[in-house]
Amino acid sequence: MRWWCSQLFEEWSWTPRPYLGVWTIVAGLWLSRHLSLRRWKARLGTSGVTTRQRWWFWLGLLTFWLSSDWPVGALGAGYLLMVHMAQYLLYTFAAAPLLLLSMPEWKLRAVVQRFHLHGTLKVLTRPLPAVLLANGVLISTHMPWTVDTVRVSQIGSFLLDIVWLLAGFLLWLPVISPMEEFRVRSVPLRLVYLFGAAGLTPMIPGGIFTFARYPLFRTYEIAPRVGVSALSDQQIAGAMMSAFGMPVIWIVAAVVWYRWAREEERNSPPIVRRRVVSGPDPG
Amino acid sequence: MSLDAGTRRTVTILAVCAVIVLALGITVGVLREGGEAGADGPAVALAEPLPMPDAVLTNTDGTPYDLRTETAGKATLLYFGYTHCPDACPIQLKVLADVMKTLQPDVRDQLEVVFITTDPGRDTPEIMRAYLDQFDSTFIGLTGTDSELQDLQIAAGLPVAVAEPMDENGGYIIGHATQVLAFGPDGNCNEVFPLGVRESDWAAALPGLVGVSS
Numbered sequence: 001m002r003w004w005c006s007q008l009f010e011e012w013s014w015t016p017r018p019y020l021g022v023w024t025i026v027a028g029l030w031l032s033r034h035l036s037l038r039r040w041k042a043r044l045g046t047s048g049v050t051t052r053q054r055w056w057f058w059l060g061l062l063t064f065w066l067s068s069d070w071p072v073g074a075l076g077a078g079y080l081l082m083v084h085m086a087q088y089l090l091y092t093f094a095a096a097p098l099l100l101l102s103m104p105e106w107k108l109r110a111v112v113q114r115f116h117l118h119g120t121l122k123v124l125t126r127p128l129p130a131v132l133l134a135n136g137v138l139i140s141t142h143m144p145w146t147v148d149t150v151r152v153s154q155i156g157s158f159l160l161d162i163v164w165l166l167a168g169f170l171l172w173l174p175v176i177s178p179m180e181e182f183r184v185r186s187v188p189l190r191l192v193y194l195f196g197a198a199g200l201t202p203m204i205p206g207g208i209f210t211f212a213r214y215p216l217f218r219t220y221e222i223a224p225r226v227g228v229s230a231l232s233d234q235q236i237a238g239a240m241m242s243a244f245g246m247p248v249i250w251i252v253a254a255v256v257w258y259r260w261a262r263e264e265e266r267n268s269p270p271i272v273r274r275r276v277v278s279g280p281d282p283g
Numbered sequence: 284m285s286l287d288a289g290t291r292r293t294v295t296i297l298a299v300c301a302v303i304v305l306a307l308g309i310t311v312g313v314l315r316e317g318g319e320a321g322a323d324g325p326a327v328a329l330a331e332p333l334p335m336p337d338a339v340l341t342n343t344d345g346t347p348y349d350l351r352t353e354t355a356g357k358a359t360l361l362y363f364g365y366t367h368c369p370d371a372c373p374i375q376l377k378v379l380a381d382v383m384k385t386l387q388p389d390v391r392d393q394l395e396v397v398f399i400t401t402d403p404g405r406d407t408p409e410i411m412r413a414y415l416d417q418f419d420s421t422f423i424g425l426t427g428t429d430s431e432l433q434d435l436q437i438a439a440g441l442p443v444a445v446a447e448p449m450d451e452n453g454g455y456i457i458g459h460a461t462q463v464l465a466f467g468p469d470g471n472c473n474e475v476f477p478l479g480v481r482e483s484d485w486a487a488a489l490p491g492l493v494g495v496s497s
Contacts, residue, residue: 011369213385214483222479224370225377230482 004158005070007078007151007219012226014071021158022068029061029099036107053102060098063090068161077157080228081209081220084147085237088164092198093248096168097176105178112179125173125182127193134197137167142205142241148218171197175256187260191253199249202241209238324488325480329440332471333464335359336438340399340425343412348425350397351470358493359395361464361472363436363444365402366414367454371461371478379463380418382485393468393493396422401444401459403432439464465492 003021040048049057066072067090076084112118123129140146141160150156174184175194184190208216215221215230228236335351342348360379364372379396386394398415400406403426406414411424427435436443444459461478465488476485 009370011373214486215481218479218481221378221481222374224374229377229381231381 002154004154004161005068005073005077006154006157007223008074009078009224011224012075012079017070017074019069019073021154022065022073025068026061026065029064033057033107036110040106048106049102049104053104055102056098057102060095060102063095063098064165067091067095073157073161075226077151078219079223079226081217081230081233081237082228082240084151084220085240087161088141089240089244091161091164092168092171093245096165097172097252100169100172100176100178103178108178121173121182124170125177125184127174127184127189127196130170130174131193131197134167134171135201137163138201139205144216144218151219175252187256190256194249194253198245202245206238206240206242209241210235211238325484326465326474326476326488327462328474329472332473333440335466335470335472336435338427338431338435338438340427340431340435341408343408343415343424345408348423350425354395354397354466355470356468357393357395358468358489359397359466360476361397361399361439361466363399363401363439363441363459364461365400365444365457365459366406366410367402367456368459369456371459375461375463375478376415376418376422378480378482378485380422382482382489383419383421385482385486386489387495390490390493390495393495394489397425398422399425399427399432399435401432401436401457402446403427403429436460467492468494 001018001020004019037048040046067087072083072087072090076087112121124133141163147160150160173182174197175190177183184193212231212234215234217234220233221230223230335354337351339347339349362372362375362379364375366372376398383391383394383396396419398411400411406424406426408424408426411426415422415424426432433443441460441462441464444457446455446457449455462475463480464472464475466472476488
């Protein structure tokens with residue numbers, strides 16, 4: 001049994017091959033949450049999370065597991081660039097925000113305090129550093145030499161996946177952080193940030209992948225073929241990168257905007273109607 | 284913006300780590316690219332030109348195929364493999380098939396890709412034809428007797444392919460040379476291309492092989 005997926009120079013097989021590292025992390029995340037919720041309940045008598053947060057957690061964990069374990073992990077590490085891209089998109093646009101949404105404020109605050117991250121996150125979740133970080137991770141982890149270098153080993157592949165997940169957390173903290181101080185205060189600015197951080201830059205590498213004349217990634221070019229040619233695989237991956245993040249961003253933007261509008265409406269002063277009283281002139 | 288000492292330290296450590304990782308990645312990437320592509324491309328030059336082996340084999344339509352006369356005046360990529368190969372052959376043939384689609388007609392028309400089986404027991408002409416058609420229907424497939432094929436591999440300067448013991452289903456894999464021998468129109472091979480040469484490298488090298496400036 002292998003710890004994590006990596007490039008394998010062998011014919012693709014549909015024989016299941018679970019990864020120990022993935023199962024360990026999934027079990028660790030579940031156990032850590034379970035224990036902290038139990039402690040919270042013992043101390044305060046309440047569950048500490050909402051039903052919706054429970055759902056987000058299981059969905060987030062399921063997404064992380066599906067995008068890391070066999071077959072997605074194995075195909076993405078050494079056979080198909082489009083699956084590698086799907087992994088990136090799932091980590092960034094599904095697993096990370098779902099796990100973040102699943103966290104009650106007290107839990108995130110405890111984690112942040114435990115690892116002395118408050119000051120660092122305060123800086124990194126400001127719009128400009130967050131945009132630079134998100135786009136830096138996106139571009140650097142999709143350069144052919146990065147992928148070709150890290151995908152050959154389990155540790156490299158593991159680090160790449162973890163970087164994607166952590167970068168996903170940082171990308172979404174300014175928008176949906178349970179801790180208010182990490183969120184961008186102005187809602188319109190929050191939406192501008194979201195488009196700047198995740199909506200625009202993917203089109204550049206996505207376009208390069210789509211229109212390149214030859215395969216750019218050795219890992220996926222010199223790999224036993226699974227269905228499509230290396231160039232078609234790269235073109236599909238490029239199209240996915242350019243297009244797939246946008247629907248998520250639009251949906252999140254619509255939800256954020258709707259909630260903000262509703263909040264504004266609730267906080268606006270009530271309209272007072274004056275009754276017009278008719279009658280004889282008192283004078 | 285005022286930061287406390289702890290935050291400054293963490294941010295500095297993160298920034299230094301990021302710079303180190305980036306520099307390491309660039310260095311490794313540049314070294315890898317340099318080591319593989321180099322100034323002269325990915326081909327390995329032979330110390331002495333290797334003439335096209337003199338052999339008459341059987342084509343996939345069952346007719347005799349004289350290697351020297353049939354390939355005379357054309358550049359030829361010669362590759363030894365077998366249709367049940369799980370890894371090297373499909374990769375090598377797929378890369379060649381893909382790059383053929385990108386070549387200019389004046390280059391493509393001057394090139395032959397010849398696949399010679401190392402597994403004559405299983406690779407009948409019909410099976411070879413069906414296999415090669417999955418990649419490119421113009422690829423030529425050749426077979427012969429065990430001794431003819433062994434002599435041919437020796438004449439081509441390659442180690443003779445060796446079959447591994449059968450598995451419980453009666454299948455077996457064959458260890459064989461994975462490089463492509465590139466013969467020019469003069470019938471001499473001056474360089475070989477190892478497994479792993481990329482489409483872009485092939486596309487850069489093949490016009491020169493046929494004598495067309497790219």
